[in-house]
Amino acid sequence: VNSVQATAAVLREFGQPVDLTVVDIPEVEPGTALVDIVVAGLCGTDVHLQDGRLQIPLPVIPGHEAVGRIAALGEGLELDATGAPLAVGDLVGWASSIPCGRCRACVQHLQHSLCPTRTVYGINQTIDAWPHASGGWAERIYLQRGTTIVKLNDSMSPLDVIALGCAGPTAVHGVVGLLEIRVGESVVVQGSGPVGLASAMLAKLAGARVVVIVGAPSSRLDAALAMGTADHVIDIEVELDTRARQRLVRNMLGDEDADVVVEATGVPVAVVEGIDLCRAGGRYLVLGQYTDHGPIPINPHFITRKQLTVLGSWAFTGADYLAYVDLLPTLIERFNPAQLVTTFALEDANVALDKMRAGLVVKPVIVPGPSER
Ligand SMILES: [Zn+2]
Ligand SMILES: [Zn+2]
Numbered sequence: 001v002n003s004v005q006a007t008a009a010v011l012r013e014f015g016q017p018v019d020l021t022v023v024d025i026p027e028v029e030p031g032t033a034l035v036d037i038v039v040a041g042l043c044g045t046d047v048h049l050q051d052g053r054l055q056i057p058l059p060v061i062p063g064h065e066a067v068g069r070i071a072a073l074g075e076g077l078e079l080d081a082t083g084a085p086l087a088v089g090d091l092v093g094w095a096s097s098i099p100c101g102r103c104r105a106c107v108q109h110l111q112h113s114l115c116p117t118r119t120v121y122g123i124n125q126t127i128d129a130w131p132h133a134s135g136g137w138a139e140r141i142y143l144q145r146g147t148t149i150v151k152l153n154d155s156m157s158p159l160d161v162i163a164l165g166c167a168g169p170t171a172v173h174g175v176v177g178l179l180e181i182r183v184g185e186s187v188v189v190q191g192s193g194p195v196g197l198a199s200a201m202l203a204k205l206a207g208a209r210v211v212v213i214v215g216a217p218s219s220r221l222d223a224a225l226a227m228g229t230a231d232h233v234i235d236i237e238v239e240l241d242t243r244a245r246q247r248l249v250r251n252m253l254g255d256e257d258a259d260v261v262v263e264a265t266g267v268p269v270a271v272v273e274g275i276d277l278c279r280a281g282g283r284y285l286v287l288g289q290y291t292d293h294g295p296i297p298i299n300p301h302f303i304t305r306k307q308l309t310v311l312g313s314w315a316f317t318g319a320d321y322l323a324y325v326d327l328l329p330t331l332i333e334r335f336n337p338a339q340l341v342t343t344f345a346l347e348d349a350n351v352a353l354d355k356m357r358a359g360l361v362v363k364p365v366i367v368p369g370p371s372e373r
Contacts, residue, residue: 042356
């Protein structure tokens with residue numbers, strides 16, 4: 001037996017726990033790489049995927065955000081996406097999706113996250129299809145041709161890089177790329193999970209005058225204040241009435257509604273409240289509805305009357321991932337996001353999923369091998 005193997009967590013059926021399986025990994029081909037996973041994140045999407053909220057093919061090795069060390073490089077893969085040389089042993093991160101590069105979204109619109117046939121690690125690649133090791137919750141992953149790979153600076157620890165996980169580049173795509181927050185704006189972020197916290201951090205870096213996070217639980221909001229990601233917080237488990245929350249926000253913003261509101265909750269009804277929180281002429285980014293939780297009645301009159309700009313944002317691109325890695329040293333110095341992380345062994349992936357679902361941890365991270373922080 002010459003083949004490389006890896007133990008991986010596999011989701012076989014919606015609503016069921018993952019189980020551990022050993023997968024055979026093919027030899028690297030030109031342009032591909034074999035990577036030993038150092039850390040792999042869990043994100044809210046993984047919980048929703050397990051619950052069957054997105055139609056994906058099964059069985060799948062979950063894990064669309066990870067950091068690892070190169071174990072083998074295929075012929076021709078000599079440089080990362082920034083032009084830095086790649087070698088076995090290098091610590092690398094990679095964008096979770098590979099756009100086809102041939103369709104209208106890719107070629108004409110240059111909107112690579114909207115490529116209808118893009119490959120997404122840990123989401124739409126089954127364990128049965130080549131190259132089998134296509135998710136991060138495993139000892140190894142096989143990076144396919146076309147992956148945006150970035151060599152990571154040795155000054156950053158793997159936990160620093162994974163702390164915001166896909167939320168970091170997702171917020172770059174939406175908050176930096178589409179929303180374009182301007183210096184001096186007031187920003188309300190709905191949601192205090194990783195996407196909400198990352199959005200608040202980027203709003204701060206972009207020069208927001210004031211950032212308010214509306215979310216829960218209180219431990220997360222306290223952490224957001226302590227990290228300096230928010231100036232004010234509103235705990236939705238304490239302040240249950242949306243009208244009262246709107247008044248609180250107005251008080252915090254100097255008797256004004258928000259210039260900009262970012263939805264990062266994944267809860268449809270939050271969009272109704274978000275429209276109310278925007279000032280007339282304001283902008284609203286719906287960032288957190290990655291999986292489908294059904295419709296909600298809204299009053300479109302308010303969108304017209306307030307002349308709102310309502311934006312959606314879908315996933316992120318290799319370009320967003322590179323921009324995020326460029327921002328990481330600043331984010332680490334200013335906010336130390338690694339404090340959000342709780343680590344789990346690979347065999348405890350179900351414990352991590354359950355704790356994430358229960359809101360008991362902000363950022364669960366799987367460490368499949370010996371820890372290297
Ligand atoms: Zn994610
Ligand atoms: Zn495409």
